Amino acid sequence: MDQSKFSLLLDLLEQGIELFKGKPRCDVALPSREKLQAVLEKIRVDTSKIGVLCQDGGSDLPLIQLEALAETLVQGCLSLAALLHCLTSGAGPSLKSVLQAAAASVLQPAGHLLKELFESGGGKAVKSSIGHVWGALESCEKVPFDNKSAIFKRIAVVLTSMQDGIREMDELSGGENKKMKIEEEEEEEHRAVHEIDEVRGKVSEQKTIDEVRGKVSEQKTIDEVRGKVSEQKNIDEVHNQTELGQRQVDDEEQRPSRALEVEVHVASAAKEKVEGAEDEEDAFEFESGELSEAEQRTLLCARKLVETAGRVLRCISKPLLQGPAVIQDADLDNWENVLWHSQAMQRCCENLGAGMYPPQSYDEVCGAAEGLYNSAALLLQEVPEACAAQIESDTSALEVMLEDCWVHLQAAMPTSDS
Incomplete structure (x- = not known):
């Protein structure tokens, strides 16, 4: 392939990713998931054909056919980028970032495939690149189409991470005896x-x-x-x-x-x-050392705080899961703030779990615990007004539990590192 033509194809793929920096057209109907599946399948077929032609490698590759397939592949990738960009109409920050990441996850390995195809002459490198493209296509099939799905999926990731943190604390506590x-x-x-x-x-x-x-x-x-x-x-x-x-x-x-x-x-x-x-x-087992009695109390109180913060997040996200498919514009900012605070909770939970290993740094533990408590308390204030009435009794009880956990943890921790 001519070098200028090859560079043009790579530039087109880069422009497909840059497309998300602009605003989508509002006069275009939103694409369906069936349309997305058709575009993804077209890309999958094109990469399969490239793999068949390049399976033996060598210098006798059918260059004319490969050039035609490369152009078709780039067209399919640009169609995918345009389709996902259309979905950003009315999208909040979470949905837009997910859609942009999904497009980049396909277009970038497709560009790498073209480089391997015309620089190395096929062979195993091309097969590996095709595998990366297929993996991205499989992930792209599950991309959310609306703000609700995008936000809730990320909240689910936070809840899973917090549950892992609780499990880690349980293992640390059980391993001390x-x-x-x-x-x-x-x-x-x-x-x-x-x-x-x-x-x-x-x-x-x-x-x-x-x-x-x-x-x-x-x-x-x-x-x-x-x-x-x-x-x-x-x-x-x-x-x-x-x-x-x-x-x-x-x-x-x-x-x-x-x-x-x-x-x-x-x-x-x-x-x-x-x-x-x-x-x-035993030779490969990590020995974390023994927790002192004070450290054990701190661990138990920290676990209770993480568990209560997780209950707060589950309670608040319940109206989002059970609510209408489309989030109203007036409530979108609130739910984005809920997600932002929940991700802050995740980071604090990870830091708190890391600080539980002996010897504990109480300044570190106190900072992570305070951040977790503040983020959970702010979550209770970010519930949209339309949903607040549904969970008012639950949030009131959780607010008291959260305050109680924070007080007990403060009492369990020494005032400074000894």
């Missing part, structure tokens, strides 16, 4: 030893039984020989039959003993394997 852990390990070891002793006792008992059975079998053999001698039968034949019968009896009666010996061996090997696995796991 090392004495209990050691006692459990010792109890498990004693139980394993006891089981092995029981098996060995069964083996010893079985050996005693085998000895008695051997004597009984021997007596039976003597009686049989005497009976056969008295009946004037061939002594040699009787002797051979007796030896054969004795071997069969011994084999049958020794099988339980051998089985128990094998059981002992398996139990011992299993115990050694478990101990080895525990040693290997």
Whole structure:
């Protein structure tokens, strides 16, 4: 391909991303999700054709066909950018940023695909670039079309992150009782030893039984020989039959003993394997140190604050989820502020979780906890008036709980680092 033509295609892809800096046309009907699916499928087909032509690589690539496919691919990418840009009509900051990111996630790897195609001559590099384009297309299929979906999806991410923070605090709190852990390990070891002793006792008992059975079998053999001698039968034949019968009896009666010996061996090997696995796991386990009694109290109070802040966010976002599909312009700013404060809560929650590891820095913990408390309190003030009445009783109770958690956390923390 001519270098100027190649540069033009790359510039067109860049312009597709820059399109989001301008305002959308208001006289154009908003596209449907079916239209989006059709555009994405067209791009997927074009990249598949490029992959088929370049699967072997080399210098004998059909350049004319590749140039035509490259132009078609760029046209499809520009159609996608234009479609997503149309959706920014009436969009708030959240929806607009999501749509712009979705367009860039497809156009940028498409440009990289063109570079690999005409600079490296196909091969594995082109296949890898096609894979990146397909991954972006799959993500783009789920892009939100309205402000409500865009805001709520981001709030869901915040709630998930806060739940992960609570889980991390639970693990840290549970991992501090090392004495209990050691006692459990010792109890498990004693139980394993006891089981092995029981098996060995069964083996010893079985050996005693085998000895008695051997004597009984021997007596039976003597009686049989005497009976056969008295009946004037061939002594040699009787002797051979007796030896054969004795071997069969011994084999049958020794099988339980051998089985128990094998059981002992398996139990011992299993115990050694478990101990080895525990040693290997301990070698890679992160030791965070022990929490002091004061740090443990701080951890529990911080966890309660994070949990209550999460309940505040779930309560406030409930009217958004159950409300109309289209957010009214008068309420859009409020919901954008709710999202902004919730993302601030997420950052504070992450900082607070990191500050829980010993030795705790109480200035750091206090700063993160205060930020979390303030963000949650501001959330309660950002509920749109149309939705405030629905959750008024819940928000009043949560406001009291939030204040109580903050007071308890302040009381649990020392005034400064010691």
